[in-house]
Amino acid sequence: MHIPDGYLSPATCATLYTGVVPFWWGALRRVRRGLHTQMVPLLSVFAAFSFIIMMFNLPLPGGTTGHAVGVGIAAIVLGPWASILAISVALMIQAIFFGDGGITAIGANCFNMGVIGSLVAYTTYELISRDAPVESPRRVWAAGLAGYLAINFSALAAAIELGIQPQLYRDATGAALYAPYPLSIAIPAMMAGHLTVAGIAETVVSAGVVAYLQKSQPSLLRGAAGGATTKPLWLVLMILAILTPFGVLAMGSAWGEWSAGDFLHPETRRQIAAASGGNELPAQVPAGLQRLARLWTAPLRYSSQVPAAIVGMVLIIGACWCIVLLARRIRVRRNMSFVERTLTSLMRASEYAASAEHVTESRGLFQKIDPRVKVAGLLLLIVAVAAARELRVIGGIFLFALAMALLSGISLRKLAAWVWMPVLLFTGLIAAPAILVTGPRSAAFLVGRAETAATLVGLLVLTTPWAWVLKSLRSLRCPAVFVAILGMTYRYIFEIMRTALDMLEARRSRTVGTLTPLESRRLAASTVGVLLNKSFQLSGDVHLAMQSRGFRGEIHVLSEFRARTVDWCWLGLFVALAGGALWWGS
Amino acid sequence: MVGIVSQAFVFEVRNVTYRYESVAALDGISLSIERGKRIALLGANGSGKSTLLRLLNALHFPESGGIAFNGQPLARDAFDQDAFAFAFRSRVGLVFQSPEVQLFNPTVFDEVAFAPLHLGWPRTRIEAAVAEILGKMEIAHLRDRPPHRLSGGEKKRVALASVLVMNPEVLLLDEPTAGLDPRSESQIIDMLMSWGGDGRTVITTTHDLGLVEDIADYCFVLQAGKVAAEGLPGEVLRDVALLERANLIHAHRHRHASGVIHSHPHTHPHRHD
Ligand SMILES: Nc1ncnc2c1ncn2[C@@H]1O[C@H](COP(=O)(O)OP(=O)(O)OP(=O)(O)O)[C@@H](O)[C@H]1O
Ligand SMILES: [Mg+2]
Numbered sequence: 001m002h003i004p005d006g007y008l009s010p011a012t013c014a015t016l017y018t019g020v021v022p023f024w025w026g027a028l029r030r031v032r033r034g035l036h037t038q039m040v041p042l043l044s045v046f047a048a049f050s051f052i053i054m055m056f057n058l059p060l061p062g063g064t065t066g067h068a069v070g071v072g073i074a075a076i077v078l079g080p081w082a083s084i085l086a087i088s089v090a091l092m093i094q095a096i097f098f099g100d101g102g103i104t105a106i107g108a109n110c111f112n113m114g115v116i117g118s119l120v121a122y123t124t125y126e127l128i129s130r131d132a133p134v135e136s137p138r139r140v141w142a143a144g145l146a147g148y149l150a151i152n153f154s155a156l157a158a159a160i161e162l163g164i165q166p167q168l169y170r171d172a173t174g175a176a177l178y179a180p181y182p183l184s185i186a187i188p189a190m191m192a193g194h195l196t197v198a199g200i201a202e203t204v205v206s207a208g209v210v211a212y213l214q215k216s217q218p219s220l221l222r223g224a225a226g227g228a229t230t231k232p233l234w235l236v237l238m239i240l241a242i243l244t245p246f247g248v249l250a251m252g253s254a255w256g257e258w259s260a261g262d263f264l265h266p267e268t269r270r271q272i273a274a275a276s277g278g279n280e281l282p283a284q285v286p287a288g289l290q291r292l293a294r295l296w297t298a299p300l301r302y303s304s305q306v307p308a309a310i311v312g313m314v315l316i317i318g319a320c321w322c323i324v325l326l327a328r329r330i331r332v333r334r335n336m337s338f339v340e341r342t343l344t345s346l347m348r349a350s351e352y353a354a355s356a357e358h359v360t361e362s363r364g365l366f367q368k369i370d371p372r373v374k375v376a377g378l379l380l381l382i383v384a385v386a387a388a389r390e391l392r393v394i395g396g397i398f399l400f401a402l403a404m405a406l407l408s409g410i411s412l413r414k415l416a417a418w419v420w421m422p423v424l425l426f427t428g429l430i431a432a433p434a435i436l437v438t439g440p441r442s443a444a445f446l447v448g449r450a451e452t453a454a455t456l457v458g459l460l461v462l463t464t465p466w467a468w469v470l471k472s473l474r475s476l477r478c479p480a481v482f483v484a485i486l487g488m489t490y491r492y493i494f495e496i497m498r499t500a501l502d503m504l505e506a507r508r509s510r511t512v513g514t515l516t517p518l519e520s521r522r523l524a525a526s527t528v529g530v531l532l533n534k535s536f537q538l539s540g541d542v543h544l545a546m547q548s549r550g551f552r553g554e555i556h557v558l559s560e561f562r563a564r565t566v567d568w569c570w571l572g573l574f575v576a577l578a579g580g581a582l583w584w585g586s
Numbered sequence: 587m588v589g590i591v592s593q594a595f596v597f598e599v600r601n602v603t604y605r606y607e608s609v610a611a612l613d614g615i616s617l618s619i620e621r622g623k624r625i626a627l628l629g630a631n632g633s634g635k636s637t638l639l640r641l642l643n644a645l646h647f648p649e650s651g652g653i654a655f656n657g658q659p660l661a662r663d664a665f666d667q668d669a670f671a672f673a674f675r676s677r678v679g680l681v682f683q684s685p686e687v688q689l690f691n692p693t694v695f696d697e698v699a700f701a702p703l704h705l706g707w708p709r710t711r712i713e714a715a716v717a718e719i720l721g722k723m724e725i726a727h728l729r730d731r732p733p734h735r736l737s738g739g740e741k742k743r744v745a746l747a748s749v750l751v752m753n754p755e756v757l758l759l760d761e762p763t764a765g766l767d768p769r770s771e772s773q774i775i776d777m778l779m780s781w782g783g784d785g786r787t788v789i790t791t792t793h794d795l796g797l798v799e800d801i802a803d804y805c806f807v808l809q810a811g812k813v814a815a816e817g818l819p820g821e822v823l824r825d826v827a828l829l830e831r832a833n834l835i836h837a838h839r840h841r842h843a844s845g846v847i848h849s850h851p852h853t854h855p856h857r858h859d
Contacts, residue, residue, distance in 0.1 A: 470692055471692075541682070541684075541687040542687055542688075542690050544640065544645045544687075545682055545687050545688045545690070546690065546700075547645060547675075548643050548645055548675070548679070548680045548682075549675065549679075549700055549701035549704060549705075549748065549749070549752070550672065550675045550676070550700075550701050550704035550705040551700075551704050552668065552671065552704070556703045556704055558696070558699055558703060558709065558712065
C-alpha cells in the first residue's frame with residue numbers, strides 16, 4: 001500500500017498533499033494540549049511500532065506481499081489526531097530514508113494510512129466500546145474490527161488513487177503515463193490481499209495489543225494517557241525489531257509497488273499479471289512513471305533488517321522530538337492572535353530590511369557598488385529572468401544572485417526566511433492549480449522565475465539602504481510621484497503597523513483571559529476600522545506638514561551619487577549577463 | 587478687514603471661527619501678534635492651540651473672520667500664486683506637535699533638505715544649510731538614518747531642524763518640549779530662545795506654566811477656542827482664578843502634620859534647574 005514515486009500524477013500528489021496538511025496542522029495543535037502528559041513518548045512508540053510492523057511482509061495469494069500498518073492500535077491508544085502524526089512520521093521516514101513509498105506520494109500515503117486509517121479505526125472502536133469497562137472483552141474485538149476496517153479502507157483509497165490514473169493521464173498514443181491498471185483491475189487486486197491476509201494481520205495486532213494493554217497498562221486504554229509508563233512498550237518494540245529478519249516471511253513486492261525494472265523483467269511481468277487478474281502490464285514502462293521514479297534515491301535499504309529497524313527507530317524518536325518542538329512553538333505563540341503574529345513578524349522583517357544601519361555596518365561586495373548601477377543592473381536581470389524560456393538560464397541567474405549574496409555577507413538563513421519561504425508559499429498557491437492545468441514544467445518555471453526575481457530584489461534591498469534605492473530610482477528618471485508614493489507608503493506602513501500593534505496590545509491589557517475566536521475576530525474587525533480612520537487622519541496631516549514646508553504637488557529629490565570606474569565595470573557585467581541570458585534563454 | 591492692519595503686527599487674527607466637522611475648535615478668536623516678540627499660547631488640552639497654529643501657517647483657512655500676515659490677508663486663493671505661496675512658506679515655519687506627522691522622508695538628510703529643496707534653493711546652498719543645522723541641533727551623526735527609527739527626542743530634534751533650516755522669520759512651535767528629557771528640554775529651549783531676536787517672532791504653545799517666563803515676552807490664554815486672557819507672563823501667572831478656570835492648574839491637596847487637610851492651587855511657577 002506504499003505508493004511509490006511515479007504511480008500518481010503530480011496533480012494527484014499535490015491534491016493529496018493539500019488534503020493531508022490540514023490534518024497535520026490540526027493534529028499538531030491538539031498534541032500541544034497533551035504535552036504535559038505522556039503523549040510524546042507514546043507518539044514515538046506508536047510511530048516506531050507502525051514502522052516495524054510494516055516491515056513484516058506477509059505472503060499474499062498470487063505471489064505478492066502485504067503487511068499490517070499498526071494504525072488501528074495507534075488510533076485506539078493515542079486518539080485519532082496523535083495517531084495521524086505517528087503514522088505519518090513512520091511513513092515519512094520510510095519514504096525518505098528507506099525508499100519505501102515515494103517522496104511525491106508521501107501526501108497520498110499519509111492520507112490513506114494516517115488520516116483515513118486513524119479516523120476509521122477510532123470511530124469504529126469508539127462506537128463499539130464506548131461504555132465498556134477497560135477489562136471488557138468487548139474492547140478486544142472492537143479493536144480487531146477497528147484494525148480490519150481501517151486497513152481495508154486505506155487500501156481502498158490507495159486502489160482508487162491508482163485506478164483513476166490511466167483514465168486521467170495518457171500520452172498521445174493512449175498509453176498510461178503513470179499507474180497502468182484501471183479501477184476495474186486495481187480495486188480487486190489491491191483488496192484481495194487486504195481483505196484477507198493483511199487485514200487479518202492488522203486485526204490480530206490491534207486486538208492482541210489491546211488485550212496485552214488490558215493486563216499490563218490499562219491506564220493507556222482509559223483515554224487519558226497520563227500516568228502510564230512506556231517502558232514495557234519499548235521493550236516489546238525492541239523484541240519485534242530483533243525479530244524482523246524472521247518477519248520477511250515472503251519475498252517479492254506488494255501490488256502496485258513495482259520498480260521500473262519489474263516492468264521489463266519477464267518473470268516479474270508474469271507474477272504481476274497473475275496478481276492483477278491475468279492482465280498484462282503495458283510493454284513499455286509508462287513515461288511519466290519512469291521520469292518520476294528517478295526523483296529520489298533513498299540512502300538506506302531494508303536489506304539488513306535489524307539495523308534498518310534500529311536506524312528507523314532512532315529516526316522516529318528524532319522526528320517525534322521535532323514534533324514536540326514544533327508543538328511547543330505553537331503553544332508559546334498562541335497567546336498572540338493571528339493578526340498580531342502576522343504584524344509582528346512582518347514588522348520585524350521589513351524593519352530590518354529598512355534599516356540603513358545594518359547595511360552600512362556589513363561591508364560586502366555588493367554594498368560597495370553605486371546604488372544606481374545596482375538598481376539598473378538587477379532590473380535588467382529581472383527582465384532577463386522573466387523572458388527566459390530555459391530553466392537552465394533561470395537557474396544560472398539564481399546561482400549568480402546566490403553567489404553575490406554570499407559574497408555580500410547575507411546569510412542563507414536570512415534569504416530563506418525572508419525571501420524564499422514567503423515566495424514559495426505565495427507562488428505555491430498559484431503553482432498548485434498551474435500544475436493541474438498545464439503540468440509541472442510550467443509550475444517549475446513559475447516558481448523558478450519568482451524565486452530568482454525575489455532573490456535579486458532581496459539582494460538589492462539587503463545591501464542598499466532603502467533611501468538610496470528610492471533615490472536611485474529617481475535619478476534613473478523614474479517619475480518623481482511614483483518614487484515619492486513608494487517611499488511614503490513604505491514609511492507609513494511602519495507607522496500603521498506600529499499603531500495597530502499598540503492598539504492590540506492596549507486592548508489585550510484590558511481584556512482578561514483568552515478571547516474566543518469570535519471575540520478576537522470582532523476585536524480585529526473594529527481595530528481595523530479604527531486603524532483605517534487613523535491612517536486617513538495621518539495621511540491628511542502629513543500632507544499638511546509637506547505643504548507647510550513648500551510642497552506644491554511636485555516632489556523633488558536630491559541625488560548625491562557619483563559613479564566610479566568600478567561601478568561602470570559592474571554595469572557592464574550586469575548588461576552582459578542580462579544580454580547573454582536573453583540570448584540563450586529565448 | 588484689511589484696512590485695520592498695522593505693520594507692527596506679524597499676525598492679526600479677527601473673529602476667526604474654525605470647526606472640524608461638528609467640533610468648534612476656534613470660536614470667534616481675536617488676537618494680534620507683535621513683530622519680534624516671543625509669544626506663548628497657553629491652554630488646556632483641546633482649547634484650540636494647535637488649530638490656531640495651523641491657521642496661522644495657512645494650512646487651514648478660517649470659516650469666518652480673517653487673518654492677516656504683515657498686513658496681507660491670508661486667503662485660499664492667494665496661495666494659488668506660486669510667488670506668494672513660496673514667499674509665505676519660507677518666512678513662516680511650523681513645527682508640528684507630533685513629529686510622526688512631520689517626518690516622512692527616507693533619511694534625516696532628506697528630511698531636513700525637504701523644505702529648501704521645495705522652496706527652490708540651489709543645491710550647494712542646501713547642502714551647506716543642512717550641514718550647519720544638523721551640527722547646531724547635535725544630530726549630524728544621524729544624517730543617513732531613517733527618521734522614523736529614531737528615539738522620540740531625536741525625532742523632535744530632526745523635526746525642529748527641518749523647519750529651522752529655512753531660517754524663517756516667524757517660527758510656530760507646537761509643544762516643542764513635550765516628551766523630552768530635562769537636559770534636552772533646556773538645550774532646546776536655549777536654542778529656540780537664542781533663535782529669536784533680529785526681528786524674528788517665535789510663537790510657542792504649551793501647558794507647562796513653568797516654562798512660560800523663559801520662553802515668552804507676552805502670552806495668551808486660550809479657553810474653548812477663545813482668548814480668555816492675555817498679558818505679560820508675570821501678570822498672567824499670578825491670576826490664579828483665571829488659570830484655574832482655564833484648567834491650567836488644579837487644586838493641590840495635601841495633609842499637614844497636624845492632620846488638617848489643606849487645599850490650594852498648584853501653580854508651580856518656578857523651574858528647577
Ligand atoms: N482632525 C480633527 N478632527 C476633528 N476634531 C478635531 C481634529 N483636530 C482637533 N479637533 C478638535 O478640535 C479641538 C481643538 O483641538 P486642538 O488640537 O487645536 O487642541 P490643542 O489645544 O492643541 O490641544 P492639546 O493641548 O491636546 O494639543 C478639540 O476639541 C479637538 O477635539
Ligand atoms: Mg495641540
